[in-house]
Amino acid sequence: MKWKKITILTLIVSLLASLSGSLSALAAESSTTKTLNSAYIVYGAGTSTEARENIAKVLGSDSSFKTLTATAADYNMYIAKGSSETTDAAMISSVAIAPGDPGSGVKVNIKDYNGENNITSVTAQQYAMVAQMAGVTDVTIVVTANRAVSGESALTGVYKALAQDGIDLNSENTATANEMLSATKPAIEANKDDASYPGKLMAAVGNVSKDLAKDKQNGQELATKQDIQDMLNTALEKQGIKDQTTSDQVSQISVALYNFQNAPISSSKTYINNVTNTINNVKNSTGDLMNKAKDWANSAQAKEAVDQAKGWFTRFIEWIKGLFGQQ
Numbered sequence: 001m002k003w004k005k006i007t008i009l010t011l012i013v014s015l016l017a018s019l020s021g022s023l024s025a026l027a028a029e030s031s032t033t034k035t036l037n038s039a040y041i042v043y044g045a046g047t048s049t050e051a052r053e054n055i056a057k058v059l060g061s062d063s064s065f066k067t068l069t070a071t072a073a074d075y076n077m078y079i080a081k082g083s084s085e086t087t088d089a090a091m092i093s094s095v096a097i098a099p100g101d102p103g104s105g106v107k108v109n110i111k112d113y114n115g116e117n118n119i120t121s122v123t124a125q126q127y128a129m130v131a132q133m134a135g136v137t138d139v140t141i142v143v144t145a146n147r148a149v150s151g152e153s154a155l156t157g158v159y160k161a162l163a164q165d166g167i168d169l170n171s172e173n174t175a176t177a178n179e180m181l182s183a184t185k186p187a188i189e190a191n192k193d194d195a196s197y198p199g200k201l202m203a204a205v206g207n208v209s210k211d212l213a214k215d216k217q218n219g220q221e222l223a224t225k226q227d228i229q230d231m232l233n234t235a236l237e238k239q240g241i242k243d244q245t246t247s248d249q250v251s252q253i254s255v256a257l258y259n260f261q262n263a264p265i266s267s268s269k270t271y272i273n274n275v276t277n278t279i280n281n282v283k284n285s286t287g288d289l290m291n292k293a294k295d296w297a298n299s300a301q302a303k304e305a306v307d308q309a310k311g312w313f314t315r316f317i318e319w320i321k322g323l324f325g326q327q
Contacts, residue, residue, distance in 0.1 A: 039098035042157030045088035059096035070157040093154035105277030107291035119151035129202040134177035183256035187249040203283035204235035
């Protein structure tokens with residue numbers, strides 16, 4: 001019996017060492033592979049101090065969120081390339097942004113404010129793909145406004161949060177990506193009665209952007225505007241919405257894709273994998289809530305994995321105690 005217990009003890013020590021290493025590795029992975037290190041809430045500069053408390057509740061933020069303000073100067077830096085006369089008072093949209101799990105892509109929720117959807121011209125699926133095309137990935141973004149606005153400036157806050165977090169987004173990428181908001185608006189507006197259309201359209205846009213990036217990185221000649229129109233029509237057909245999208249709408253979107261092809265982001269090797277994740281998020285998405293997790297602000301899957309492992313560890317210890325209680 002003595003030798004049996006020694007053998008069991010040796011086995012237990014080995015298993016404990018292995019399990020400890022696995023838990024440490026899992027915890028390290030969950031904390032070091034995030035695109036974003038902190039969660040942020042970014043108020044539009046045009047929001048009043050009184051409104052911000054309620055905006056924070058709508059966005060689901062808490063005291064752990066770092067607070068920033070998106071100004072007209074930020075809008076000019078990231079979106080308008082310095083050519084806008086936008087004022088701070090016009091910056092109304094507010095956003096919260098939090099880390100997602102590695103490989104989760106971009107997910108966006110648009111939240112009503114006092115029962116009203118005040119983001120009038122941009123869908124969650126547009127925000128998600130445009131943010132991805134700007135270089136944002138593996139995050140959840142929540143958008144709201146305390147009065148009706150188009151919503152086109154909302155991503156300014158996202159870009160500012162990433163800059164604050166130490167992520168250097170190229171302003172050419174962010175400005176070029178935001179062109180896609182304007183380019184896709186007419187097609188989405190024309191199909192406003194089809195809830196699935198925005199997701200399918202942005203998936204088609206994402207697939208063409210991925211193919212353009214692949215070809216460029218493989219040293220092929222850059223696609224012409226006509227090439228891109230042909231690619232987009234093929235992508236729209238695969239999504240089943242080619243007949244719902246006019247030639248003028250295709251032309252507008254193709255111009256934005258042509259500009260994307262010439263932006264630095266299209267040379268990024270990580271873009272191809274990252275955009276695939278966001279394509280998967282948007283293609284079957286409808287409505288304003290792409291991330292329906294109860295606690296969207298945290299890396300739920302990683303925490304769940306660690307908690308499950310710790311739970312198993314506790315049961316394992318109890319099993320060991322039972323073994324050594326036997327004669």
